[in-house]
């Protein structure tokens with residue numbers, strides 16, 4: 001943990017502003033796309049062809065997942081530079097690759113109207129049935145390839161930076177398991193190490209997947225759908241999990257300064273995050289519960305890993321955060337509030353995820369709105385809030401603009417009320433068997449229309465809160481940025 | 489830097505062009521002309537009239553009423569796949585067993601010129617006894633069309649070759665409903681045993697569809713009714729192993 005709020009100036013600072021401002025620019029656009037999806041489901045645009053729903057859903061889903069992944073990577077890279085030296089050049093390359101990938105993604109979804117969903121389940125991308133042109137699939141696979149290359153290099157670089165100061169056993173905090181405290185390893189370093197190793201595995205899975213796609217296109221044979229689905233979810237699930245963990249790493253690093261207490265690595269924390277590294281590779285199996293061709297022992301493994309993985313990461317971190325805040329002289333401001341609500345969202349989304357990862361429940365909830373409900377909870381009300389907290393923190397440092405308590409409360413209230421209201425409609429729909437990914441709800445599940453309409457009201461509240469937040473954060477960021485470039 | 493950016497852009501463009509070319513060549517997983525099984529499963533076949541040399545007034549329901557049926561369509565004058573296909577079917581049926589107990593085989597001609605006698609001589613030519621377990625017959629052209637449409641079978645006359653173009657396939661039918669399609673000129677015992685299992689109430693969780701698959705996760709063995717990992721399963725270990733080895737390598741080299 002860094003003992004002061006003010007971070008040492010680092011070469012990373014300017015670049016981190018660029019990353020974070022990009023994330024802050026993309027986020028409202030992607031939320032508006034989400035609003036559009038819900039508006040279609042609310043039957044407000046009956047004339048629009050459903051293809052638009054799927055194209056926008058793909059852009060929204062992949063856009064959000066990517067945005068928050070890079071947002072959390074930018075956050076941890078910046079904070080990590082307190083202890084080690086990540087490369088600025090590599091971060092720039094990752095930024096370039098991200099921009100190129102975004103352009104390709106925009107082209108294939110908005111021009112090509114490719115609607116394969118964010119995890120492009122095989123063999124859908126190869127069977128457009130005339131809905132989208134061949135170049136759109138090629139551009140889509142190209143965009144994934146470009147993201148993959150840029151982000152893999154970035155992950156490797158963070159590992160390299162850590163490796164230059166810590167041995168592998170130290171970075172994994174194995175000495176804590178043996179009861180030793182030296183060398184001291186900040187939780188940030190431990191969590192980032194675990195996350196980067198896991199994300200490398202995820203990216204390798206994506207590479208294998210893309211190679212199999214390209215081989216099928218060029219070679220004229222089929223792929224095994226079960227293998228493709230396993231690889232897809234290995235990659236997709238790990239990416240989502242890692243984003244969450246990186247957000248939590250930011251909280252581990254920043255929250256203590258607001259609580260006025262240290263949050264140090266200990267034996268339990270070390271054990272917890274080491275277990276995560278192992279379990280994160282198997283938890284994805286819960287996405288294949290309904291695939292009866294998957295052998296039963298893998299289904300058991302999926303259920304057990306999904307249950308177990310929530311204990312080390314979530315329970316240890318959530319209790320840790322509660323203990324940190326309990327009876328502390330907490331300095332409540334937008335950063336600490338958003339981080340605490342972020343941890344809360346993670347807990348709620350986690351419980352909803354564990355419920356859904358129970359085979360008997362999944363039988364009912366599979367592909368209902370419960371699924372977007374749970375992952376929107378730990379994303380929107382979890383990691384997003386954590387990274388929004390980081391963005392505000394970044395602007396707060398060096399901008400010198402005083403915070404207005406009333407406005408802070410209003411922002412948090414609007415975001416939390418709007419966010420949970422929007423999510424409640426997903427949960428309610430899921431519990432009543434309203435299917436996910438329907439552009440227009442048919443007669444049998446027409447109750448989904450009313451739920452979507454209520455959701456729109458809450459999304460509007462959230463958007464107002466977000467606009468206020470963006471105004472407050474962006475002006476701080478710009479001021480801090482110009483102050484730091486003037487001083488340098 | 490400029491050169492590398494250029495070459496990077498060129499490489500990406502080349503890759504995209506290659507992939508797009510793959511599409512243009514129709515390199516999708518659809519095997520050309522073969523029916524997509526998923527579209528025909530559980531279809532109820534029309535109960536048409538069939539003429540055989542022994543029984544001129546038979547209905548399909550007479551055949552599938554008391555026993556599941558393997559239904560296939562051929563034509564007697566075929567100079568191509570029909571005879572080798574029927575030979576393969578016969579030898580596989582002999583190997584798998586259960587004919588007459590678990591199922592019977594119905595071979596229906598789709599050629600309007602074929603008569604019951606032509607079909608009977610085709611059976612004789614292949615050495616297949618006409619004992620009620622193998623039924624070789626014909627029907628009205630319009631009726632045949634209905635059955636063909638119901639099971640995804642097609643045939644077109646090629647005037648130049650004076651032959652029909654058509655696939656080789658079998659429909660596994662229980663009480664008039666399609667439970668499985670077996671597609672391809674060679675009938676593998678493994679696949680036929682699965683179909684027979686399924687026709688008799690068994691549940692086969694997975695089986696390969698036509699077309700060559702590169703790596704499979706698991707292979708289902710109908711003899712033991714168990715799955716065994718196949719080459720594709722090893723691919724699932726690749727991400728974790730590469731990540732771990734890569735990490736060890738980074739930690740070893742970075743500190744030097």
Ligand code: HEM
Nearest residue numbers: 031034035037038061064065117118372379380436437438
């Ligand atoms: C207020 C903000 C948001 C709104 C209004 C919104 C709305 C939606 C809607 C309506 C859907 C389609 C649901 C369905 O399956 O029927 C969806 C899907 C999705 N959303 Fe959001 N969303 C929001 C925020 C987020 C965030 C923060 C993420 C973070 C990653 C996210 C990621 C996704 C993903 C991955 C999908 C699934 C796409 C697919 O099925 O391929 N969304 N969203």
